Amino acid sequence: MFFVPSFLDWRRQWQRLRARPGPLRDYLAHRLPRTDQDWRAADYLAIDLETTGLDTERDLILSVGYVVMHGNRIDLASARHRVVRIDRRIPEASAVIHQITDDQSAGGLELADVLAELLPVLAGKVMIAHHATIECGFIGNACRRLWRAGLPVRVVDTQVVAHRTFERRQTAFKSSDLRLHSLGERYNLPRYSAHNALSDALAAAELFLAQAAYRETGDWLPLKKFLW
Amino acid sequence: MDVELVEIQEFLASHPPFDKLPPETLERLPKRLSVRYIRRGSVFPPLDADQPYLYILRRGAVELRDAQGDLVGKLAEGDLCDMACRLGGNAVPMKGSTAEDTLVYLLPCTDLTALRAQHAHFAEHFDQSVAHRLRRALDAVTNAPASGAGLMTLRVGTLINRALVTATPETSIREAAQVMAEHNISSLLIMVGEHLAGLITDRDLRKRCLAAGLPSDRPVREIMTERLETVNVDTLGFEALITMTRLNVHHLPVMSGGKVAGILSTTDLTRFQSSNSVYLVGDVHHAKDLDTLIEISSKVGELQVHMVNGGATADQVGQAISAITDAITRRLLEIAEAQLGSPPVPYAWMVGGSQARREQTSYSDQDNALLIADHMKPEDDAYFAALASIVNDGLNACGYVYCPGDVMARNPKWRQTLRIWKKYFNTWIQRPEPMALMLSSVFFDLRPVHDPEGLFEEIHDQVLNLSKDNRIFIAYMAANAVKNRPPLGFFRNFVLIQGGEHDHTFNIKHRGIVPIIDLARVYALSSGITETNTLERLRTAAGINALSKDGAANLSDAVEFVGTLRVRHQAGQLRRGEKADNFLSPDELSPLERGHLKDAFLLINAMQESLAQRYQTGRIN
Structure with a gap:
């Protein structure tokens, strides 16, 4: 079949030319998943970050958690949780949420090493995140700083999928209904009490499985229905 | 691998048979799993599995029906479905369907086989014979008393004092009484050579001799009990206790390979039990009126x-x-x-x-x-x-x-x-x-x-x-x-x-x-x-x-x-x-x-x- 590159694929090619040699350029050498394939045929990487705040320019990544999904099956063997070393004190306001201490952070890895481990896994896969602007923003910025190019990636944002579902069904909802754990309860998903990047990444993966299962009709369901 | 999947590990650890796995195996187990979400009303196990799996329910419910469509079981959180791993064996053909939206953990059957080979206690759970599992459950119940060791597990042989004190049938009642007083015992075995001829107890001395006015120079043969129930050294303490309760006796000769090994008294048993059925039965025999019986039965x-x-x-x-x-x-x-x-x-x-x-x-x-x-x-x-x-x-x-x-x-x-x-x-x-x-x-x-x-x-x-x-x-x-x-x-x-x-x-x-x-x-x-x-x-x-x-x-x-x-x-x-x-x-x-x-x-x-x-x-x- 003739492959028609999407806009994102053009961006990928362009970034590849700009990128310094390294893990990002290797990532960019892989094609992005096709959007017209059945969602069960694609591979995914569900990811969550803990950060010092919400400003993608000034705040820092503290930890990264991710897990790979082959079609409709989450592969727990691929689950990773990495704490990142940062060059400043962790603000108390964020520490209450992610509970990463300065000591733990000091024992963490360099962000470049964490990304060098992540990018080959992400290559060729669709990223799943809940409120993905955070993940895309922080990782994209880190890539630009480290390797001089952005990170084109196909994204399923489970929050956006939920938002669309509410609107399609014309259900009234509050913004708190769009939180990862509230949505999980709606779909009878387990509630993970530990709040860390990996358990949230896993929760997002499970949420996507549930959302997709609810869209299933047994027929072919293209990936693009879920992309943002 | 620090905090990774700790919650899944804890979930497994709290559900049998995974609770039987050693911690280091349990720690690695979540990494062998994958996760699927199956909507209510779907066929279970799912038909599109890439290989046979053991399914562990994390959330949701599954109904299992037999070939006639009758409900034979219902699975919920923590329950397992190993149907796919038993194909070819004597698997019962069953049809499953999800009764609720269900999240399951999948363990490849090949991993299950390996775990079963390595961990005997874990493997027992998958023993295909219900009868074997039940037998073991019963052993576990009877071997692990609710509190402490008791008469259930102790053999009579361990309860008796093996120093035999005996007399012959021709011994005079007085001599026999002197022997009993000397050894501070409440019963005396009457032997002819190696053969057990009878038994006398304090009660016999009192009732059949003193109260009956029998001269104490008569031979013990005249007051001894000849037809004796005996127990074996292997008999459980409890069985002996029940025999005593049934016969309302306080002493039983203990045999070992046809020979007398000793004598078991209620005192030997009561060390292990404060409220003793033998004593209750004894009390019943002596009860003078209904009020006394009511009091005894309240125990x-x-x-x-x-x-x-x-x-x-x-x-x-x-x-x-x-x-x-x-x-x-x-x-x-x-x-x-x-x-x-x-x-x-x-x-x-x-x-x-x-x-x-x-x-x-x-x-x-x-x-x-x-x-x-x-x-x-x-x-x-x-x-x-x-x-x-x-x-x-x-x-x-x-x-x-x-x-x-x-x-x-x-x-x-x-x-x-x-x-x-x-x-x-x-x-x-x-x-x-x-x-x-x-x-x-x-x-x-x-x-x-x-x-x-x-x-x-x-x-x-x-x-x-x-x-x-x-x-x-x-x-x-x-x-x-x-x-x-x-x-x-x-x-x-x-x-x-x-x-x-x-x-x-x-x-x-x-x-x-x-x-x-x-x-x-x-x-x-x-x-x-x-x-x-x-x-x-x-x-x-x-x-x-x-x-x-x-x-x-x-x-x-x-x-x-x-x-x-x-x-x-x-x-x-x-x-x-x-x-x-x-x-x-x-x-x-x-x-x-x-x-x-x-x-x-x-x-x-x-x-x-x-x-x-x-x-x-x-x-x-």
Whole structure:
């Protein structure tokens, strides 16, 4: 079949030319998943970050958690949780949420090493995140700083999928209904009490499985229905 | 790998059989899993699996149905479905479907095989034989007393002092008494060479010598007890205790390979038990009046608690408590006779139901009847009516409440001559009808507790002869025995009943024990077996007619396991000062006990099925 590159694929090619040699350029050498394939045929990487705040320019990544999904099956063997070393004190306001201490952070890895481990896994896969602007923003910025190019990636944002579902069904909802754990309860998903990047990444993966299962009709369901 | 998937690991660790895996294996296990989400109403296991998996339910519910579409089980959080891993084996073809949106963990069957090969305790869970699992569960229950080691596990050999003190039959009573005083012992073995000739005790010296005015230079031969029950060094402490309770004796010679090894006294046993059935029975024999009997019987609950703490099984509790009820009944009869004078004609006091089967727990109700010699005159009935009232009221006052079905000797219908009783049984057996079936559990478990003239034997012989070859009667009994089906199993904190209904509690006696009692009765009647006790019926009927040896062994295990859970449940209530009952909530059970109970239910169900087929009970019901 003739492959028609999407806009994102053009961006990928362009970034590849700009990128310094390294893990990002290797990532960019892989094609992005096709959007017209059945969602069960694609591979995914569900990811969550803990950060010092919400400003993608000034705040820092503290930890990264991710897990790979082959079609409709989450592969727990691929689950990773990495704490990142940062060059400043962790603000108390964020520490209450992610509970990463300065000591733990000091024992963490360099962000470049964490990304060098992540990018080959992400290559060729669709990223799943809940409120993905955070993940895309922080990782994209880190890539630009480290390797001089952005990170084109196909994204399923489970929050956006939920938002669309509410609107399609014309259900009234509050913004708190769009939180990862509230949505999980709606779909009878387990509630993970530990709040860390990996358990949230896993929760997002499970949420996507549930959302997709609810869209299933047994027929072919293209990936693009879920992309943002 | 620090915090990774710690919650999944904890989830696994809290559910059998994963709780049997060592921590280092458990730590690596989440990484072997994958996760799927299956919507309500979907086929389970999913058809699009890339390889066979063991499914572990994390959230949701799955219903399993057999080829006919009947619900056979329901899975919930923490339950496993290993159907796909058993293909090719003796897997039961079952169809599953999700009853709720379900999140499952998938472990490849190849990983399961490896884990089973490496971890024996883990592998036991997947043992395909329900019977094996149940056997092990029973061993676990009986080997791990609720608190501390007790008479359950100790052999008589370890309880006795092996220094033998003996005398010959020709020793004078005085000399014998001197030997006993010197050694500070309460009994003396009388030996002829290596042969045990008899036994004398403090009581014999008092009653047969001093009180009887027998000169103390007479030989002990004249006061010794010659016909002796003995126990073996291998006998469990508990069995010895029950023998003593039954015989109302305080000493038993202990044998080892045909030779006397020592003597066991109640004192040796009471070191292990503060409220002792032997002493309760002894107290009953000495009780002067009803008030004393009431006081003694109030300790029966305490006895059950102590026995359960000591690790007693349901059979042991049942034997001990029934022995006490027998003793109380006999004592009440003595009291009544003392009050009313000697009976005008001989009679037998018969007991039915759990007392007859020696399966009482504390607070059972009373079932009894009077069998009177045929030559009684009409006016004699006044005597027996008065006797029955004294005993029935006395038992009621002692906590053996009046039978709700009025099956008691005070009811004229159940106070009859031998001739009438024979007619009753003849009708019940030759023309079976619902009434006979209703009464069957009471009157087909029948035993005399007081029968000086041996009147009962004739009835018993008649029942066995008539029922043994009467296929129609046995078919009716079988139809009755298969009516009361055990639950399917458990679903979350509910009991799953046939047809898919749920309940918060279940009557463990009616649902789990009575079905086995009913089965055992059919096996016994169809094979002409005289026993009334369920375990003895099963043991004796094994290999004859309807019951295979394996079937008998499995049902014995099942009734002991379920019964032991029941006596423990009751002991727990008694300990908390509550009234003992049979209503068990799944919350009280550990996940393991639930699994074993479910196995027991499966087994009962299978035995009921095979009995139903054998007697074509479908045509009767």
